[in-house]
Amino acid sequence: MELQPEEVLFIPKRKRMTHSRVKSEAGQDVLHLFYGEIELIFDEPDIAPMGEKLLAVERFRADEAMTWSNAEPHSWERVRELLESLLEVNMLKRASQAAAPASATATYPARLGLAPEDREPRTYSGADAARCPMHTQEGFGHAVDLGNLEVLVPIYRVAHPALDTDGRQVGENNVTPRTLFLDLPAQRKLCQYPGSRYQNELPMNQTALKHMSKRWPELLSLSEQMRTAVTARMPPRDPAALQAGELHFHAVCQLAAVGYVMVRGVDPTPNGQLDGGLAAMFRLIDGVRLVTNDILRHQEHQHGCEVPVTAQTILDWAERYAVYNGNFGVCAGPPGLIEEYVRTLVGELAAPIQAEPSVGERLGDLEAAIDYGLLGQRVECIVRYAGSAQGLLHDRLRQAFVGHTTGTRLQELVEAPITSATYSMLREDYPLVSTFKLEMSVSRWLFGRAGEALPGKVDGASLDEIMQLDRDALAAAAGALGDLFAAALPDPALAPICRELAAVTAEVFAIERRALRAVGATQAKLNERIQRAPGRPLTGLDLVAYNRPRTGPPLASVLADGLGVTVTGDAHATVVRHGDRSLTFTD
Secondary structure, three states: OOOOOOOEEEOOOHHHEEEEEEEOOOOOEEEEEEEOOEEEEEOOOOOHHHHHHHHHOOEEEHHHHHHOOOOOOOOHHHHHHHHHHHHHOOOOEEHHHOOOOOOOOOOOOOOOOOOOOOOOOOOOOHHHHHHHHHHHHHHHOOOOOHHHHHHHOOHHHOOOOOEEOOOOEOOHHHOOOHHHOOOOOOOEEOOOOOOOOOOOOOOEEHHHHHHHHHOHHHHHHHHHHHHHHHHHHOOOOOOOOEEHHHHHHHHHHHHHHHHHHHHOOOOOOOOOOEOHHHHHHHHHHHHHHHHHHHHHOOEOOEOOOOOEEOHHHHHHHHHHOOOOEOOOOEOOOOHHHHHHHHHHHOOOOOOOOOOOOOHHHHHOOHHHHHHHHHHHHHHHHHHHHHHHHHHHHHHHHHHHOOOOOOOOHHHHHHHOOOOOOOOOOOOOOOOHHHHHHHHHHHHHHHHHHHHHOOOOOOOOOOHHHHOOOOHHHHHHHHHHHHHHHHHHOOOHHHHHHHHHHHHHHHHHHHHHHHHHHHHHHHHHHHHHHOOOOOOOOOEHHHHHHHHHHHHOOOHHHHHHHHHOOEEEEEOOEEEEEEOOEEEEEEO
16 A cells, blocks of 8 residues: 555664664765664665654654755655655554554563473583483484584584583573473563564563573673683784684683583583583673674675674674574673673773682683684684585586486486575575685684694694695596496486586595594594593594585485495595495595
C-alpha cells in the first residue's frame, strides 16, 4: 500500500538504533545509522539532515520529512521512496500497525531445551585423558586423543565444556560441541539495554550476569594481568595503538590459558574445580575474539590483521554487526560495564584492584599457558592454510569441467554447490576463491606473529616456506596419477580432465603431507611445553575433520565416491589405489 503524506510513522524499539560518524575520503564526518543488521549511510549533503532527524525523533507524520533539509524542502516523491524503503525493512512502521509494547516482565523457561537434563558433565581433561577420543568422536564425528586435541578443537574453544567452581559451564549457552553442552537452569529476561540487542526476541542470561557482577573487579584485574604478560611476549608494533591481529592474540592467549589448566599433563584441574575468576575472564574476552576474528577477515582482498584498534573500535563493531546477539540469547552485560572492561583490556583504564591470587598463581605456569596459546594458534594456522589451499585446488578442478558434460559421478561431485547449508562453518561473505585466499593471508600473518613471540622455541621459517612444494616431484606424481586416472576414465574425450585431475591430486596430497609434518612438529612442541604425553601419528583424516566444515569436500572422498579410487596418507606418504593398482608418493 502506497504511503500517504498524512500517515504517522514510528521507529519500533527505538533504543535499538545506534550510530557512528565515519570520515569520508574528503575528510567529512558521514553519519551511519544502525538498526539491527540494517545500516543507513547519509553521505549525500541533501539527505544528511534526514539522518540527523531520524536519530532524534520517534514518531512523525510522513510529510514532515519533506522539511528535513538544509535547503529547499524535499519533494514528496523522493521522501516517500525513502520512507517506504525503511518500511520494507521494518525500521519504520505505520502507527496503525503498532503492536503492544514488549513486557519487561516476560517470562522464559529456565532451560533452553537443547540437551537432556540428566546429561553427565564432561570435558576435555588431563585428569581423564582416556575419554577424549570418545568425546571428539561424538562431538565431531572423528576421534582424536588428548595429545592431538588442538588439531581438531581450536585452542580458544578447549575450555568451553568445563564446569567452574560457580557451577556454570565456561562457554555458557555457546558450548561447542553441543554434545558436551549442559542445559543448566538459569534466570532469563527480556533485554532492556539500548542498542542492537534491545528487546531482542531471545533473552539475556540474568544468572550469568549475577555471577559476572559478583566477580567484576576480580576479572578486570585478571584480564589486566594477562594483558601485561602477553604484551611482554608480543609488544605492539605501534605503541600508540594495538593492531587487530595483536588484540586477537590477547584474546586467544587468555582463552587458551583457561583450557591449559584443564588439559596439561601435570596437575590438571578436575572438571568442576576450574577457578571461577579464570572462567569469568574467559567469558568476557570470548566476545572480543568474535570481533577481532571478523576484523581480520572484513575486506575481501586484504587481511585486517594490521588495522589499528581501540576500545571504541571494538565497542562500535559489536553494535554495528550485532555481535551482542547470539544464537541462544543476547549478551547480558550492561553497556557501562562492557565499556569499562574493553578499555581495561586494551590498557586505556587500570583495573580497580590487584586480584589475589594472581593470574599466574591460578594458572600455575603463566609462561607455559601463553606458549600453549601461541603454539595452538600456529597449529590452527597450518591446518586452515592447508584446507584453504586445497579448497582453491577443488575450484581449479571444477573449472576443468566447464563446457563438458561427462555424465560421470565425478563431475557431479566436483560441481556440487559448496555452501554453509552443507558445510556449516564456511564463511560466505565473499566468493569461495576470495574466501580461501583471504584465509591463507590471515593464517600467514598470525603464524608469523606468533613465532615472533616464541623466540628460540620455533623455527623462524614462514608458513609459505614450510608449505613450499617441489615442482619436479609434483610433475612426476601427476604423470603417474594420469595413467591411473585414465584407466578409471577410459573415454579419450576425458583425457584433458584426467590430466588436470592428476595435477590437482598430486598437489592436494603434497600439501597434506607438508601440513601433517608441520602440524605434527608444532603439536609435539605444544605437548612438551605443557608436559603432556604425545598423541598418535596424525593422518590426512585428522586435517579433514577440521577443514571439511570450513572449506568443502575433501578430495579423497570425491575420488572414492566418484571414481572408486581410495587414498590414505600420513606425514610421510600418500597411497592411491584403484583396482589392483597402487601408487605411493613421498617427498
